[in-house]
Amino acid sequence: MxxxxxxxxxxxxxxxxxxxxxxxxxxxxxxxxxxxxxxxxxxxxxxxxxxxxxxxxxxxxxxxxxxxxxxxxxxxxxxxxxxxxxxxxxxxxxxxxxxxxxxxxxxxxxxxxxxxxxxxxxxxxxxxxxxxxxxxxxxxxxxxxxxxxxxxxxxxxxxxxxxxxxxxxxxxxxxxxxxxxxxxxxxxxxxxxxxxxxxxxxxxxxxxxxxxxxxxxxxxxVGEEQIIYLSFLEASLDDVKNRIIPFDGVIAIQELKSIDEKAIRLKLTCVNKPSLRKKIYQIIKKTDWILIEFSQETKDLETVFRELTKEK
Amino acid sequence: MRQVIHILNRELKDYFISPIAYIVISVFLLITGWLFFSSFFIFNQANLRNLFNLLPLTFSFVIPAITMRLFSEEINTGSYEILITLPVTFPQIVLGKFLASVLCLTSMLIPTLSYPIFISFFGKLDWGPVIGGYVGAIFLGAAYSAVGLFASVLTRNQIISFIIGTLICVSLTLIDKMLFFIPQTMLGVIGYLGADFHFKNISKGIIDTRDILYFLSIIFIGLYSTHLAMQEKS
Incomplete structure (x- = not known):
């Protein structure tokens, strides 16, 4: 029209x-x-x-x-x-x-x-x-x-x-x-x-x-991707990275600053599938790491809007 | 034409709902009344020459006060956008607003009709110059309205638009009084541009096509410039 x-x-x-x-x-x-x-x-x-x-x-x-x-x-x-x-x-x-x-x-x-x-x-x-x-x-x-x-x-x-x-x-x-x-x-x-x-x-x-x-x-x-935050105590960064990156569906992994100095905090960008989260959990269970955060965030329209319109 | 009448109606309502029209009309009547009657009994003549002599100058101040809001206010409040996006053309808008201000100034002149009526009781009034004077006053007012309308479309500030309008109108009124600055060869042309000169002719009771044509051209130039300024805005 x-x-x-x-x-x-x-x-x-x-x-x-x-x-x-x-x-x-x-x-x-x-x-x-x-x-x-x-x-x-x-x-x-x-x-x-x-x-x-x-x-x-x-x-x-x-x-x-x-x-x-x-x-x-x-x-x-x-x-x-x-x-x-x-x-x-x-x-x-x-x-x-x-x-x-x-x-x-x-x-x-x-x-x-x-x-x-x-x-x-x-x-x-x-x-x-x-x-x-x-x-x-x-x-x-x-x-x-x-x-x-x-x-x-x-x-x-x-x-x-x-x-x-x-x-x-x-x-x-x-x-x-x-x-x-x-x-x-x-x-x-x-x-x-x-x-x-x-x-x-x-x-x-x-x-x-x-x-x-x-x-x-x-x-x-935008819902196809999700972000998972993980924080561990008593774990080494390389070890964690090596065990998690090989998974099918993990797109990116990024280390973040943690409030607790001893802990390591990671941001995982991955596809939105429950089976992936299940696999990650099973890996963690097999190790001695102490899990203190496992949270997820789905992208919404607002995230897309911000990504597309933010000043570069 | 129907659209012009709708716009005209709205503008007229706006004039008389708000206090502007009443204030301008009272100020006008006060000034002309005082200027006229302060010397009327001294001259002891039954005519309105005094009233019409000063009309071009009073109009130079009063008419821009009537027209200043026509566009400036709309541009300032944003209703201009609404007006433009309604199914009306620019000429319809310009014409509607112009006619509204002409009607407003006519209503301002109506109370002054009491002067000739009053005078006619005292002496033998020659109605020719009176009728000529009123016809001339409407032409003069219409020409100044067109100028004022143009001044109004230039700015969103009513005060600035009033000042621009007054400047142009005063120049048109006084230009033939400034002729001693002008070289001899230009005298005729510049003299012809003066609104006062043409108005005086008509107010003597001589309705000459040259004078009418002069006012019509001022009106046309004013309205056309307004139209151009509107196009420039979009």
Whole structure:
């Protein structure tokens, strides 16, 4: 549905988005991950027509952003970061303005606003001015704004930033509900959010896409490796290394500093199989080493994110 | 055109929900009222010449105060991003905001209609120059609004946008008073650029196409530059 090809944006000399290619299918919920300043917002702003790309193309269905901008704006519902709505308007007036400018006539707009009030939970605040609302409520008004014309594509830039945990759950539920029928693009730097709401995720760092996969594949792939920590007393390092390295499945072994000076501490990177742990245990049992730590850590999305985006 | 009206409506509501419109209108009425009536009884003539003589200068300060928020505020709060990503074109946005400020300044002029009505009880008022004066005032105000709108799109700071707008408007007002600096051959051209000169013609009751054309060109240049500045931003 959305095809992004070699999209690039320069601010002066600084390259914010660097030749990004991306294909988004209809009905997909795509999570855009990345550290601050990675180029998420810039990409989104080009997609919504707020910024012009330095080079590259964006196509949505059969429309190109260069020639059919108005048509594309009409298809997209967009909520910018921190919902910068017209703050001195009353919620009802604001939604009414959006409805009219989105081309809904008077009879339809009231019905649509009523639907959105139900969906986003705005019952008690329709008469309040927007700048009197709490951040979470404002965000909900913003969601209603973005969904006004039942858009085919919904783009949300950090929709849950600054909300309390209850509000986050509420907003996520709304997003998931919308995502059943619509294409949703969600930018965030909260990983659990992507795990909870999205089908597919891309990780952007320094203007480039460094990972692009279905969430379940991403999690499965990162779950294939695990890290085991071992600490021994009364054992020699070489002896331990010689006995453990030959195992099939041990990828790397690394000595760590131990708090106890007499102990040796090792970090084993290996494939995630219970049989391997069993074998390691059996080896240890045969020796005189005193085992004081045997712990494991599975990699999660967060580890992958950190590995892909850390400063080198 | 429908989109222009929606934007116009929203801006007008914004003017009259917030205190800006009321403050600007009261300041305007206070200044013009005082300037006009302080010498009105001394001259002892039933005309509004005094009011219209000073209008270009008062407008140079008042109109940028009306237009300064139109873009600056939106850019500053970020709602500009929302506006741009709605299905409207740049010309629709520019036109909507421009017309809103023109309507706002018209509503500012309406209370001054009480002056000619009041004067007409005292003496025989010639309505030609009065009507000409009001038509001219709207053209002048519209031209300054276009200038102010351009100043507003340049910066996110309303005060800076007010100062830029005022500078341009004051220059347009006073340029034909500065002619002694200008070489003889340029006199005609520079003189023609002065807004005051054209406004005076109209306010005498002579509605000349050259003067109308002058104001229309200022409006066009102002609005088109605004459009260009918006494109530059994206």
């Amino acid at each position: 959305i095809q992004i090809n070699q999209l690039t944006k320069y601010y002066g000399d600084f390259c914010a988005v660097d030749h990004i290619n991306l294909d988004i299918k209809e009905g997909e919920i795509l999570g855009m991950l990345g550290p601050n300043g990675a180029g998420k917002t810039t990409t989104i702003r080009m997609l919504t027509g707020y910024f012009k790309a330095t080079s590259g193309t964006i196509r949505i269905d059969d429309y190109s952003i260069d020639t059919d901008l108005l048509k594309i704006k009409d298809m997209i519902g967009y909520l910018p970061e921190s919902a910068p709505l017209y703050s001195n308007m009353i919620v009802y007036d604001y939604l009414n303005f959006i409805a009219h400018i989105r081309g809904l006539d008077r009879s339809k707009s009231d019905a649509r606003i009523e639907d959105l009030v139900g969906l986003c939970g705005l019952d008690n605040i329709m008469h309040k001015t927007i700048n009197a609302l709490s951040k979470g409520l404002k965000q909900r008004v913003g969601l209603a704004h973005a969904m006004m014309k039942d858009p085919e594509i919904l783009i949300l830039d950090e929709p849950t930033s600054g909300l309390d945990p209850n509000q986050i759950v509420e907003i996520r539920n709304i997003i998931r509900q919308i995502g059943k029928e619509k294409t949703v693009i969600l930018s965030t730097h909260i990983l659990s959010e992507v795990e909870a709401t999205c089908d597919r995720a891309i990780i952007i760092n320094k203007g480039k896409i460094v990972a692009d996969d279905l969430i379940k594949d991403m999690i499965r792939r």
